[in-house]
Amino acid sequence: MQGYLDSLIAAGWFSALPVQVVYAGGMLLAGAVVLFVFILLVAGFTTFVERRIWARIHSRVGPNRVGPQGVLQWLADGLKLFMKEDLIPAAADRKLFRMAPYVVLMGFVATFAVIPFSSRLVIAEMDIGLLFVLTVTSLVVVGILMAGWASNNKWSLIGGIRGAAQIVSYEIPAGLSILPVVLLAGTLNMQELIRQQGWAPWDWTLFANPFAFVAFFLFFTAALAEGNRTPFDLPEAETELVAGFVTEYSGVRYLMFFLVEWGNLYVIGALVTTMFLGGWNIPPVTDSVFLQTLLEFLTFFFKAYFWVFVAIWIRGTLPRVRVDQLMSVCWKYLVPIAFVNAIATALWIIAFPHGNRVVAFVMTGIGAALVALFFSRVAFHLRRSRVRARNQFTLSPFA
Numbered sequence: 001m002q003g004y005l006d007s008l009i010a011a012g013w014f015s016a017l018p019v020q021v022v023y024a025g026g027m028l029l030a031g032a033v034v035l036f037v038f039i040l041l042v043a044g045f046t047t048f049v050e051r052r053i054w055a056r057i058h059s060r061v062g063p064n065r066v067g068p069q070g071v072l073q074w075l076a077d078g079l080k081l082f083m084k085e086d087l088i089p090a091a092a093d094r095k096l097f098r099m100a101p102y103v104v105l106m107g108f109v110a111t112f113a114v115i116p117f118s119s120r121l122v123i124a125e126m127d128i129g130l131l132f133v134l135t136v137t138s139l140v141v142v143g144i145l146m147a148g149w150a151s152n153n154k155w156s157l158i159g160g161i162r163g164a165a166q167i168v169s170y171e172i173p174a175g176l177s178i179l180p181v182v183l184l185a186g187t188l189n190m191q192e193l194i195r196q197q198g199w200a201p202w203d204w205t206l207f208a209n210p211f212a213f214v215a216f217f218l219f220f221t222a223a224l225a226e227g228n229r230t231p232f233d234l235p236e237a238e239t240e241l242v243a244g245f246v247t248e249y250s251g252v253r254y255l256m257f258f259l260v261e262w263g264n265l266y267v268i269g270a271l272v273t274t275m276f277l278g279g280w281n282i283p284p285v286t287d288s289v290f291l292q293t294l295l296e297f298l299t300f301f302f303k304a305y306f307w308v309f310v311a312i313w314i315r316g317t318l319p320r321v322r323v324d325q326l327m328s329v330c331w332k333y334l335v336p337i338a339f340v341n342a343i344a345t346a347l348w349i350i351a352f353p354h355g356n357r358v359v360a361f362v363m364t365g366i367g368a369a370l371v372a373l374f375f376s377r378v379a380f381h382l383r384r385s386r387v388r389a390r391n392q393f394t395l396s397p398f399a
Contacts, residue, residue, distance in 0.1 A: 030123045034112045043263035044074040050312045057316040084251040089152060092248065096150035100143045101256035107139030108260040115270045116191045118280045118296035129190035130178060133271065141167045148245040159244025162234050162323060169330045170225040176338035177219035180212055180345035181205055181275045194279030206276040207363035208355060211345040216276045218338050223268040228261060230315035234323050265311050269304035277303055
C-alpha cells in the first residue's frame with residue numbers, strides 16, 4: 001500500500017495535499033475495504049461453515065433452510081442481531097459498556113494492517129510487523145475486562161477476569177514460539193519472513209529443523225487459547241457463567257464480540273501461514289502481475305483458511321477443560337517447553353548458521369508421514385461410522 005501511494009505521489013497525484021494526509025487517507029480507505037469487504041464476509045461465512053462442520057461431526061443436519069443448503073443463514077443471523085434492541089443494564093457503567101466492543105474490534109482489525117495477502121497486497125509493510133501484531137492484539141484483553149467490569153454482573157466479571165488471565169498467560173508461550181522463527185529469519189518483517197521461504201514444503205520454516213516443528217504446535221495451541229476457542233473457551237463457559245463477559249450484551253454490540261472470535265480464526269491461520277508455511281509463495285507459473293497477485297492471494301487465503309477448518313474441527317471434537325487445567329497446561333508445560341525450544345533454536349543456528357538441507361528433507365518426510373497417518377485414521381473412522389449407521393438402519397424395527 002505504501003509503495004503504491006509513493007508511486008501516485010511521484011506521478012503528481014494529490015500534489016495539493018500534505019504527504020501525511022495522503023498516507024492517512026490511503027490507510028483508512030484500505031482499512032475500510034478490509035473491514036467491510038473481507039473481514040465481514042470471512043467472519044460471517046465462517047459462522048455457517050462452523051455450524052455445518054459441527055453438524056457433520058455430530059451426525060446432525062445443521063442450517064439448511066435459508067438459501068441453498070442454508071448458505072445464507074449467516075446473513076439472516078446478522079440481520080436478526082442488527083434489528084434487536086440494544087439494551088444496557090440500569091446498573092452498568094454506560095460509557096465503558098458501550099466502548100468495550102469497539103476496543104475489542106479495534107485490536108482485531110488492526111492486525112490486518114500487516115498481514116501480507118500477497119507480495120503486493122499488504123496495507124503496511126512494517127519492519128516490526130510481528131511485534132505490531134502482538135501489541136495490538138493485547139487491546140482485546142482491555143476490551144474483555146471492560147465488558148466484564150462495566151456490566152455490573154458477577155458472571156460477566158468472572159468471565160472478564162478469566163479472559164484476561166487466560167489471554168495474558170498464553171501470550172507468553174505464543175511469544176516464545178514466535179522467537180525461533182525470528183531467530184531463523186533474522187527479521188520481524190512479515191513479508192520478509194515469507195520471502196525467505198519458498199513454495200516447496202522443504203523450504204518452509206515448519207520443516208527447517210525439529211525445534212521449528214515444535215514451535216509450530218506450541219504457537220497454534222497458544223493462539224487457540226488466546227482466541228478463547230474450545231477446549232479453552234473458559235471466559236464463555238455457558239454451564240458456569242451463562243455467557244461470560246457478553247452475558248448483558250445484545251444486538252450489534254453482542255455481534256461485535258463474536259465477529260472478532262470468528263475473524264480471529266483467520267488471523268491465527270494467517271500468522272501460522274506467514275511464519276511456518278511459506279505464505280503466498282507459488283511456483284513461477286506466469287509473468288502477468290495480475291495473475292501472479294491473484295494466485296498468491298488465493299494460495300495465502302486457502303492455506304490460512306485450512307487452519308480455520310482445523311480449529312472448527314477441534315471445537316466440534318474436544319470437551320472444554322477446567323480453568324485449573326487451562327492454567328496448568330500453560331504454566332507447567334507450554335511455557336517451559338517453549339523456553340527450552342527457543343534456547344535450542346539459538347544453539348541450532350550456532351551449529352548450522354546456513355541451515356541444513358538434509359534435516360529439512362527429513363523433517364518434510366516426517367511431516368508427510370504424520371499427515372498421511374492422520375488422514376488414514378480419519379478415513380478408517382468414517383468408514384466404520386458408515387457401516388455402523390447402515391447396520392443400525394438394517395436392524396431397526398422401523399426399517
